[in-house]
Amino acid sequence: IDMTKAHxxxxxxxxxxxxxxxxxxxxxxxxxxxGLNEPSAELHKELTGTLTGGH
Incomplete structure (x- = not known):
């Protein structure tokens, strides 16, 4: 998933x-x-897997 132009x-x-x-x-x-910029990558790294309740 290319997130280059997204935040x-x-x-x-x-x-x-x-x-x-x-x-x-x-x-x-x-x-x-x-393509995640640094702030987005940090937020994703910190929160991924913790929010969807295993769905």
Missing amino acids: VWDSSAVAALDQVTEHFRKHGVEVEII
């Missing part, structure tokens, strides 16, 4: 990315998020 502003954006990547992985698709 992850808050936990809802991280949760949305988690849901999308989980959906693809459940269907056997390898997912990589690329």
Whole structure:
């Protein structure tokens, strides 16, 4: 998923990315998020996997 021109502003954006990547992985698709700027990458790293309740 190319996030080069996007910015992850808050936990809802991280949760949305988690849901999308989980959906693809459940269907056997390898997912990589690329292009996050430094603040977005830090927020994603801090929060990913903690917001979707395992969905």
